Amino acid sequence: MTQRKKIxxxxxxxxxxxxxxxxxxxxxxxxxxxxxxxxxxxxxxSMYMDQIHQNDIGLALAERNDIPVYPSIRxxxxxxxxxxxxxxxxxxxEHGDYAWNEKEQHLYPRRYFFEQIAGILATSGRSIPVFNxxxxxxxxYDAKWMYDRARKLNIPFMAGSSVPLFWRxxxxxxxxxxxxxxxxxxxxxxxxxxxxxxxxxxxxxxxxREGGETGIASVQCLEGEDVWQxxxxxxxxxxxxxxxxxxxxxKEGNMEELCKEPVVFLITYNDGLEATILHLRGFxxxxxxxxxxxxxxxxxxxxxxxxxxxxxSYLSLNIQxxxxxxIPQYPVERTLLVSGGLEALLDSRYRNHVRLETPHxxxxxxxxxxxxxxxxxxxxxxPSKGV
Numbered sequence: 001m002t003q004r005k006k007i008x009x010x011x012x013x014x015x016x017x018x019x020x021x022x023x024x025x026x027x028x029x030x031x032x033x034x035x036x037x038x039x040x041x042x043x044x045x046s047m048y049m050d051q052i053h054q055n056d057i058g059l060a061l062a063e064r065n066d067i068p069v070y071p072s073i074r075x076x077x078x079x080x081x082x083x084x085x086x087x088x089x090x091x092x093x094e095h096g097d098y099a100w101n102e103k104e105q106h107l108y109p110r111r112y113f114f115e116q117i118a119g120i121l122a123t124s125g126r127s128i129p130v131f132n133x134x135x136x137x138x139x140x141y142d143a144k145w146m147y148d149r150a151r152k153l154n155i156p157f158m159a160g161s162s163v164p165l166f167w168r169x170x171x172x173x174x175x176x177x178x179x180x181x182x183x184x185x186x187x188x189x190x191x192x193x194x195x196x197x198x199x200x201x202x203x204x205x206x207x208x209r210e211g212g213e214t215g216i217a218s219v220q221c222l223e224g225e226d227v228w229q230x231x232x233x234x235x236x237x238x239x240x241x242x243x244x245x246x247x248x249x250x251k252e253g254n255m256e257e258l259c260k261e262p263v264v265f266l267i268t269y270n271d272g273l274e275a276t277i278l279h280l281r282g283f284x285x286x287x288x289x290x291x292x293x294x295x296x297x298x299x300x301x302x303x304x305x306x307x308x309x310x311x312x313s314y315l316s317l318n319i320q321x322x323x324x325x326x327i328p329q330y331p332v333e334r335t336l337l338v339s340g341g342l343e344a345l346l347d348s349r350y351r352n353h354v355r356l357e358t359p360h361x362x363x364x365x366x367x368x369x370x371x372x373x374x375x376x377x378x379x380x381x382x383p384s385k386g387v
Contacts, residue, residue: 014058164204248288310384
């Protein structure tokens with residue numbers, strides 16, 4: 001019998017509904033999906049927690065399942081020995097008591113986590129798959145360092161958001177080489193945490209356009225009345241916004257009356273594609289997407305779900321597949337580009353909403369041909385809803 005892969009979980013903190021909970025718990029107890037509760041094919045054999053939350057549940061989970069919790073990342077990967085002793089790493093640097101900077105970015109230790117992991121891999125002479133939750137880093141220098149370090153060490157590397165794996169209603173996935181003319185995502189929540197999710201949802205759609213991904217030429221963030229004025233002037237498409245509203249989850253009423261603090265991210269790609277992320281806190285309750293393809297509008301609502309947070313099951317199943325095969329399910333370049341793009345947008349906001357040229361974001365890549373593991377229904381059902 002083939003030995004099961006041994007996985008280390010490197011975590012900032014672990015409390016109910018934290019990312020550690022909605023990912024690591026599933027790797028231990030199973031993945032609730034529309035098709036049933038799927039049992040893990042790999043084993044969590046060690047954990048490192050940077051902080052113990054006052055409502056911690058990680059220690060109890062570890063104790064119930066005989067998973068040792070180590071005081072360092074090195075020990076978690078070496079299992080008390082002196083050499084690498086695991087076959088994959090979950091690096092979950094999300095949530096916890098970490099500082100914010102003046103641009104309202106949460107300063108999570110994702111580079112530090114990856115630097116420790118990569119150091120152990122480099123000295124062991126063996127590369128194993130690593131998953132980094134959400135964006136690579138809050139700054140481009142660290143994000144690009146992580147990407148380059150992974151390439152140098154031949155680390156199978158995945159990262160990113162669960163939102164591209166949400167249920168879609170109506171179903172929409174652009175074919176490769178789609179003639180995409182413009183695109184928009186309707187968003188909500190904080191600009192760092194949820195702005196990132198919106199950007200990755202956008203990128204997962206537009207990367208499939210004709211010619212593949214070409215990188216980002218410039219960005220600009222606008223706020224308040226300037227958002228509505230830009231819409232009136234055609235800087236962003238009100239037609240696409242209305243299409244996204246129709247398929248999305250929003251409050252009833254007029255977006256301009258209900259959203260008191262609108263924010264818009266304006267993104268110009270190197271091939272000329274114009275894309276928009278419209279943040280409407282107080283009006284939008286979920287992400288939705290709209291695009292114009294050869295003159296026709298195509299739109300979809302992106303549906304997540306509360307407990308047991310099954311969208312993280314599909315994210316985790318894709319991570320597990322990489323652990324088993326050594327092949328990422330989708331390109332990490334997507335998350336690299338979004339990491340840098342989000343930082344540039346928050347820089348624009350901090351610098352009084354100026355338009356910023358972004359020649360450093362010349363990230364080019366091709367989208368996947370074979371679809372990742374994800375829901376095929378329009379809405380969660382069965383175990384995905386806790387039934």
